Amino acid sequence: MTIRNVRLVTAVAIALGLLLTVRHVLTAEGASAPNATPGKPYTLQVPFGLEDLASYIPKDNPLTVEKIELGKLLFFDPRLSADNKVACGSCHFPFMAWTDGQKVSIGIRGQLASRNGMTLVNRVYSTAQLWDGEWPSLEAQALNPIFMSVRMGMPSPDALLKKLNAIEGYRERFHQVFGTDVTLDGIGKALASFQRTILSGNSPADEFDFGGEEDAISDSAKRGLTIFQTKGRCARCHSGFNFTDEKYQIWALTGTRRT
Numbered sequence: 338m339t340i341r342n343v344r345l346v347t348a349v350a351i352a353l354g355l356l357l358t359v360r361h362v363l364t365a366e367g368a369s370a371p372n373a374t375p376g377k378p379y380t381l382q383v384p385f386g387l388e389d390l391a392s393y394i395p396k397d398n399p400l401t402v403e404k405i406e407l408g409k410l411l412f413f414d415p416r417l418s419a420d421n422k423v424a425c426g427s428c429h430f431p432f433m434a435w436t437d438g439q440k441v442s443i444g445i446r447g448q449l450a451s452r453n454g455m456t457l458v459n460r461v462y463s464t465a466q467l468w469d470g471e472w473p474s475l476e477a478q479a480l481n482p483i484f485m486s487v488r489m490g491m492p493s494p495d496a497l498l499k500k501l502n503a504i505e506g507y508r509e510r511f512h513q514v515f516g517t518d519v520t521l522d523g524i525g526k527a528l529a530s531f532q533r534t535i536l537s538g539n540s541p542a543d544e545f546d547f548g549g550e551e552d553a554i555s556d557s558a559k560r561g562l563t564i565f566q567t568k569g570r571c572a573r574c575h576s577g578f579n580f581t582d583e584k585y586q587i588w589a590l591t592g593t594r595r596t
């Protein structure tokens with residue numbers, strides 16, 4: 338893809354993202370500041386083959402309908418970047434399994450990153466983010482690309498907060514959800530909450546492996562699964578319900594610099 342095409346895809350992705358509906362089922366308590374309106378509690382419907390989520394949601398950032406909606410707005414809003422052109426959704430396209438499908442990502446002003454935008458599917462289960470596990474939580478990770486010069490290029494936290502606080506809609510929503518103006522803490526929590534709703538399961542492999550449905554996959558795929566689990570030794574690292582051991586195999590050892 339040329340940079341121009343990527344920009345076009347980005348625009349489409351942002352439009353689609355805004356249209357995507359998030360499925361809501363309601364349970365527990367939500368607001369995090371005394372003057373915030375208690376949010377409508379939200380429980381994710383966990384697709385077949387994935388573990389129950391309850392123990393994976395941080396106590397200080399419960400899921401609420403309003404917070405997830407705010408996170409979704411932020412995720413697809415290019416105004417979080419210095420030139421108003423790059424959103425989180427510019428490198429994590431919903432229709433490409435939340436990747437950018439590139440060898441390396443293209444950030445603000447057409448700059449090339451050193452790695453590509455990886456999938457955001459089932460991140461709720463992970464205690465480490467990025468190719469090298471640099472960030473322990475989705476909350477901490479979310480602020481990072483906004484200030485990276487090659488990704489979204491915002492010059493400073495102050496510049497970001499000034500910009501977003503000048504947008505009436507954001508001020509209102511932050512007051513509703515967190516009882517404060519726009520803060521870094523709130524941005525991180527809202528973006529993390531939205532990303533926790535991105536789940537994928539109930540695959541033919543799940544139906545076969547966990548559900549015992551003999552016909553869910555072909556004979557050829559069954560032979561592949563046997564190799565995957567035995568002499569291919571794939572399951573050594575791609576293990577468990579989410580096909581990952583959450584360990585870092587190479588990047589962590591080489592300490593490769595990234596942009």
Ligand code: HEC
Nearest residue numbers: 424425428442443444452453454455466467468479482488
């Ligand atoms: C210019 C492209 C670009 C933009 C914009 C971008 N990302 Fe990413 N994202 C990446 C790349 C590249 C990686 C892998 C980075 C690494 O390992 O260093 C990544 C990784 C991630 C991961 C880790 C996923 C995992 O499996 O560990 C999360 C979460 C994430 N991005 C969320 C976001 C959020 C939230 C935003 C907006 C605030 C955002 N990204 C904006 C390119 C981008």
Ligand code: HEC
Nearest residue numbers: 455456468564565569570571572573574575584585586587
């Ligand atoms: C020693 C651990 C290890 C083993 C064994 C292993 N993998 Fe991986 N695999 C990884 C890591 C780490 C990554 C992600 C990092 C990367 O792409 O360099 C990965 C990435 C992948 C991806 C890309 C996933 C994506 O989201 O882009 C596929 C597909 C894959 N492995 C399949 C296999 C298969 C099939 C086997 C067995 C033949 C296998 N792996 C064996 C560690 C392993």
